[in-house]
Amino acid sequence: MALNLARKYRPSTFADLVGQESVSKTLSLALDGSKLSHAYLFSGIRGSGKTSTARIFAKALLCENGPTSKPCQTCEQCVMANEGRHIDIIEMDAASNRGIEDIKDLIEHTKYKPSIGRFKVFIIDEVHMLTVQAFNALLKTLEEPPDFVKFILATTDPLKLPATILSRTQHFRFKKLPLKTVTSHLEYILDKEGVDYEINALEIIARSGQGSLRDSLTLLDQAIVYADGKVDTVTVTNMLGIVDPNSLSSLIDSILAKDKNAVLQFIEKYAQFEAEMIIDELTLFLQDELLNRKGRLTILVIDRFFRILADGKNLLSIGSNSEFVLTLTLFKMIEALNIHDIDAMINKLQNELSTVNTKTEPTKKSIETKPMQVEEPTPTYQQIEPKEIKEEINTETANVEEPTTPNISTTQKIDPTLLFKNLIEKIYDRNYELGEVFERNVSFISYENNTLVWESEAQGDDKKVLINGWNIIKLFVQEIFGVDTDIKPKKKLVTKKETPKEETNAPETIEPQHNATPQEIEQTNSCIMPEGKTEASIDKDPKELLNEPMIQEFIKCLKPKRVVVKQKS
């Protein structure tokens, strides 16, 4: 008992037209104002109401009370038009009559006056299908038709029409019908027909109709036949061979829960369904999720899922095994959840940094209290060690590597000024006085390419403290910035509040020069001189050197049988 709802509910007035308000309004105004053109072009997707509108328009032109936007439906003209047997309404399907001969016949027709009506109305459907010759033949008539002739051309593809045709017609674009409009029209029809339904089922039909009312109505026809009294979701999904939305929803839940077993069960359950269809359905599902902002998925996750689904479709299009592609696609979606979104990562990092920050804050003092002097590059960790200590190494320790180091790659990502604060804090922890002196005199300049640059202004006792604490400082720098960090102290230029005398003398008059070694004199401007020959090491008892944390670390790692400390030269 096919109802043919599309025919039964075909609109017969402009008011009945579904979802094409602007078109019907403009046409109505033209009819009522008698501002009629001789040729119209209706374009839009199939089933959007072009042909129906053309028929209503033809009737409106011919109605005995017309031309009018509200044909009476009762006069002879209207009745014949409604029954599709008006002799002056000539319909032609250009898809099957596309040649020059067909058009010549039609042109011949235009030469004779209408039999019973006011006008002769030619409706040419799928006009873009005409051959080039046919178009050319039509062109002249279209340009200057007899007064009693009206053309209504309809096409799904106006871009295929020659510009000459477009310029000679009044163009009306029919919109793709929104899902809601189609759904509520289906609802209206089923209410009239007295058929029970689930609204979700109608939405699925409307979605499958893809904005075409006629296609949706054809599907509804089928569904009514298929259903046993009620058009419900199960009937419709079975009929269309699509996955029921609830299953898709729980599939998404399984993906979000990273439950691979549940995903595999889904694949097994829907093994007889086309993978491509499942991927399409998932895409639509995500689209719905995005538009209705159900909040289950972030936009970022939806974006990733979309890309993965698109990849899946690509694989299918090159003929890959469909079950494999589906499994891969769904597993990739699970995998995509493992990547944190950028905002979350930034927030996490900021939280971590703020803890570092608050921990350092209390000990923080103004570093730049006075203008300062000078430093020069100091040798690195690796250089100190062989000069200062000579180990009697046996062969098995020879190839043991450096002490374990902190993870450089992670520390490098953090703002180096915060690392520097952390360094100050660590020095405070180890030796309060050293921390104080360090913070007072040394200020951070930059850290890049494993090189830490700072400015120092230490003099006198401060300088001594720093020299004595050099190994601790160096150790912590390596611990915090990474083991291959080079320290590059810089001169700080004197800027203010210093007497000119001190300014000029600055680089040369550093106290330690009194007892400086020849090597130190070479490095006049350095106030921290960690190389073996500095005053610090000279003053130090060699045995004390063994207690330096760095040396301890070496001993721990290398486990040498003996460690000998030798004075350099």
Ligand SMILES: [Zn+2]
């Ligand atoms: Zn009428």
